[in-house]
Amino acid sequence: MNSLREVWGNRFGKYLMELQRYLQYVFTGHLAIVLLFSIGAAGYSYSEWLKDVPPDLPAARLIALLLAASTFIATPVTLLKPADAVYLLPLEKELPTYTSRALSWTFFSKLPLPIIVFIVALPMLSAYEIGSKPIFGLLLLLIIAVLWASVRTEFLYRKANEGQGVWRDRFIRFVLNALLFYAVLSDQWIILIVITIAYLLYATLWMKKANVQPFPYDHFIELEQNRMMSFYRFANYFTEVPHLKGSISKRSWLGLFMPDANVEHTDAQSFLLRRTFIRTDESFWLWLRLTVLSILGVLFIPFPIVAFIFIGALAFASAIQTLQTLRGGDEFRMDLLFPNTEETRPKEIFRLTERVQWLQAGLIVIAGLLMHGLSITPFVMGAIVLIISEATIRLSNNKDEE
Incomplete structure (x- = not known):
């Protein structure tokens, strides 16, 4: 293959096949029954709670924190392999094409969680008479924009620092995300503009630092291996994963x-x-x-x-x-x-x-x-x-x- 676009397409297809191979054993009838009753019971309890909500609950702050928690962790899915540290060097000028597709997939794969949180939060916002239909529409657009920015900012931070101190970056983005969501829910438009400018400056800072650093293959390869190993451990709860590397602890x-x-x-x-x-x-x-x-x-x-x-x-x-x-x-x-x-x-x-x-x-x-x-x-x-x-x-x- 002479193009990293072809490399990504080939790997992405194999990656989806690998996911499908094990997920068919995960989402079986037993799990479906458990999820059905769990979601039903949680939904009923939530609806009963909404009939008599506590008046002193800071609903806007709580929902802003939940939305921020669902968007600030944005680990990039790169599908890189150990041999890439050598064999992708001749094609390194095309690496932005590869990483752009990787970040797009990362964004779409993480989007369902904040959308679910948003949908679940709507009845609570209505119960406390917070916001309106235009505000809810703006909030949905902001969720998408914040997740998109989080995915790219975490990637740039990891590239600039080789993954060192990533939780410091995540904490900063968590605070910024929470402030953005709270500003919309509380109609604090000046705060929204100020935090948006701060977010752009923060992302620009790491973009400039990342552009002058060589691509840290070792970090992203190790990150990808750990991510896949976590998936294999989860799948191993439902079926045998032959290439899973077990671990032990003294306890x-x-x-x-x-x-x-x-x-x-x-x-x-x-x-x-x-x-x-x-x-x-x-x-x-x-x-x-x-x-x-x-x-x-x-x-x-x-x-x-x-x-x-x-x-x-x-x-x-x-x-x-x-x-x-x-x-x-x-x-x-x-x-x-x-x-x-x-x-x-x-x-x-x-x-x-x-x-x-x-x-x-x-x-x-x-x-x-x-x-x-x-x-x-x-x-x-x-x-x-x-x-x-x-x-x-x-x-x-x-x-x-x-």
Whole structure:
């Protein structure tokens, strides 16, 4: 390929195919049910809250902060690869063509989030009698312009500083974005003009500094690799990603669940599996996220039947994902060094999964007691988690035996 435009087009097509390859396993029927009930419950709670809004709530400031939070993080999606640091040098004069398309895709891929925040905020603005249809139209145009400016400003800042101190730049843009949105919502047109001029001067400053700096290939290549690795870790919660590089953490603060081994009395499989679960980032953080989501569902979903379905779906997800993670792959494992038969490993995997699901059920019961008081509902929630988890474990065991 002799043009970076062709390079971008080719890579972008492959990138979309890669996303589609894994997202088809992410957005399945189970997740659709969870999202349906979650969005429905959140929408109902929001509509009920709007019927009697607190009069002293600073709605304009709150919405300005939410809109700023949805626009100030604008990590560029460049699709650069390690070999580009060498092979793109002869075409470096065409690099602005490549980066322009990369920033355009970054802008459009990040646009849905602030638009959703804007749509959700409209009923709240109407409830507090803030703004009008022309103001809302201006606010929508400002959201698009601010996101466009944020994407390009962060790219210029990273290019000028090789990514050093990027959160300082993000903080400045967060403050500027919030002031812009608040100025529109509060009809402070002088503030809007002043902040707009300050924003333009800030962006121009980094444009001038970026133009005199060579393109930092290493920084943007590393940034792209980290971004894709984050996507693969997310996709790995739903399906196996072969080229995912796992990571481990010591997590000494969980030493209570990892006592020292006793050669004569400690079962090797149980000891190693317990440490594998706690120290492997993918398994530990996945289970913790699903547990936290279940607790939030118990605390914020007003309908018990909806909460039952929600925590049941997450209990199934956490049980099956814990089983799959502990089974691991075909690589070398430390338990192969111990004089234990391989036949004990599946039993210990099921036993450890049962224990962590019991812990999840206990936390959900505690959350249910805080939400519903001393009643039968919290214990039904805990029972649902245990029943679905046990059914998932047993069905998985029967499938393995077949």
